Amino acid sequence: MSPAIPTFPDRVYRVVAHIPHGRVTTYGLIARSLGAPRSARMVGWVLRRTPPEMNLPCHRVVNRIGLLSGGWHFGHPDIMRDLLRDESIPFRDDYQVDLSTCLWNPADDPDLDSRHVP
DNA sequence: GCCTTGACGGCAA
DNA sequence: GTTGCCGCCAAGG
Numbered sequence: 001m002s003p004a005i006p007t008f009p010d011r012v013y014r015v016v017a018h019i020p021h022g023r024v025t026t027y028g029l030i031a032r033s034l035g036a037p038r039s040a041r042m043v044g045w046v047l048r049r050t051p052p053e054m055n056l057p058c059h060r061v062v063n064r065i066g067l068l069s070g071g072w073h074f075g076h077p078d079i080m081r082d083l084l085r086d087e088s089i090p091f092r093d094d095y096q097v098d099l100s101t102c103l104w105n106p107a108d109d110p111d112l113d114s115r116h117v118p
Numbered sequence: 119g120c121c122t123t124g125a126c127g128g129c130a131a
Numbered sequence: 132g133t134t135g136c137c138g139c140c141a142a143g144g
Binding site: 026027028031037038039040041042043044045046047048058061062063064068069070071072073 | 124126127128
Binding site: 031038041 | 138139140141142
């Protein structure tokens with residue numbers, strides 16, 4: 001049978017699904033954990049096409065400075081901001097989270113096999 | 119079939 | 132410290 005090679009979107013979904021409650025990560029960290037440190041943009045492209053049926057915590061993904069760059073994709077940045085605030089995620093500004101205390105690195109999760117084979 | 123945009127990031131000037 | 136450009140890959144006009 002087909003080995004079911006995990007596609008790029010599948011890997012992104014898996015990482016996002018493993019983001020702990022009350023924590024956030026960045027597009028760059030996700031891309032880097034997938035072995036494509038320069039494809040952070042692709043992560044955002046994948047998340048934009050994320051089916052809502054997956055119920056992925058895509059609101060826990062922010063850019064490298066903690067800004068809710070994808071807030072408008074939830075209808076309004078306030079929606080994303082409210083979701084994060086509901087998880088007690090500290091905010092530095094109205095639309096910027098404090099990565100210093102809630103940043104989560106996918107590579108730090110032992111459950112994730114983010115090791116890319118040569 | 120070509121050009122522009124896009125939920126980004128790193129580096130140079 | 133700020134501003135701008137390039138890279139990456141795909142979809143839309």
